[in-house]
Amino acid sequence: MIASELIAKVRKIEIKTRGLSNHVFAGQYHSAFKGQGMAFSEVREYQYGDPIRSIDWNVTARFNKPFVKIFEEERELTVMLLVDVSGSNEFGTRSRFKREFMTELAAVLAFSAIQNNDKIGVILFSDRIERFIPPKKGKSHILRIILELLEFKPSSKGTDLPEALRYLTHAIKKRATAFLISDFMIDDPSNLARLNDALRLANRKHDLIILQANDPGERVLPDIGLVRLKDPESGETRWIDTSSKRTRQALTDWWSILQRELTGVFKRSGVDFVTLSTNEDYVNPLMQLFKKRGRR
Numbered sequence: 413m414i415a416s417e418l419i420a421k422v423r424k425i426e427i428k429t430r431g432l433s434n435h436v437f438a439g440q441y442h443s444a445f446k447g448q449g450m451a452f453s454e455v456r457e458y459q460y461g462d463p464i465r466s467i468d469w470n471v472t473a474r475f476n477k478p479f480v481k482i483f484e485e486e487r488e489l490t491v492m493l494l495v496d497v498s499g500s501n502e503f504g505t506r507s508r509f510k511r512e513f514m515t516e517l518a519a520v521l522a523f524s525a526i527q528n529n530d531k532i533g534v535i536l537f538s539d540r541i542e543r544f545i546p547p548k549k550g551k552s553h554i555l556r557i558i559l560e561l562l563e564f565k566p567s568s569k570g571t572d573l574p575e576a577l578r579y580l581t582h583a584i585k586k587r588a589t590a591f592l593i594s595d596f597m598i599d600d601p602s603n604l605a606r607l608n609d610a611l612r613l614a615n616r617k618h619d620l621i622i623l624q625a626n627d628p629g630e631r632v633l634p635d636i637g638l639v640r641l642k643d644p645e646s647g648e649t650r651w652i653d654t655s656s657k658r659t660r661q662a663l664t665d666w667w668s669i670l671q672r673e674l675t676g677v678f679k680r681s682g683v684d685f686v687t688l689s690t691n692e693d694y695v696n697p698l699m700q701l702f703k704k705r706g707r708r
Contacts, residue, residue: 433523496594499569499644505629539570574610
């Protein structure tokens with residue numbers, strides 16, 4: 413992608429996602445992701461109805477009239493985006509690839525974070541840690557993140573979700589709000605057990621939220637005859653007869669089983685999660701997730 417096209421694409425994503433962050437998600441994000449506690453702000457004279465436990469007795473004695481302590485929520489958070497850049501995300505059967513969809517999700521969250529004066533950092537991963545961008549504030553930092561997500565070329569095509577979570581727990585010492593954005597295309601059942609353990613450990617140290625991105629072509633195989641398909645992670649190619657009802661049903665069954673097992677892993681780990689599709693609007697599902705967290 414040439415520089416002018418890349419800048420135009422970054423700008424397009426900025427306009428859309430910044431608008432959503434400012435006008436749609438701002439209040440819900442603030443209530444859904446809270447700070448680390450309350451910090452002392454100031455003292456003021458006692459007013460009728462103030463709780464007695466908030467009285468500052470030292471200041472009261474000094475001025476011979478009651479004063480109370482005022483506390484404010486420690487709002488500033490560190491927000492980490494763990495974004496899957498493996499080969500399986502170079503797939504899409506509608507207007508965009510999963511990777512483009514994930515970039516937009518990450519941008520919405522990033523602009524929501526800076527709208528609330530939070531720091532934002534990124535971990536790009538495949539089956540290894542591809543890039544770590546330390547948490548910072550500011551619009552220029554967000555634009556750098558969007559540019560990285562659009563332009564970054566991973567050195568590997570595989571996926572290792574537990575490794576990304578392990579890196580998060582070691583690299584970020586202070587408790588953070590972390591969004592794990594991935595398609596969770598797991599074909600080896602043994603990896604589900606590893607993922608379960610990794611999610612549990614990461615969620616114990618950080619506030620972890622999962623955004624699963626998928627494409628309708630992964631759930632339902634269209635009847636288009638004999639086609640040659642390639643696994644973008646392993647490089648393996650295979651001819652598939654999509655006119656076979658049995659073949660199409662096998663894919664649908666595999667997807668249903670995987671989703672059922674993943675849902676079980678997420679729930680056992682105590683992690684909030686939402687599944688989003690490239691052909692559907694992500695605004696309402698994210699709003700529902702934020703509202704659910706805000707009610708706690």
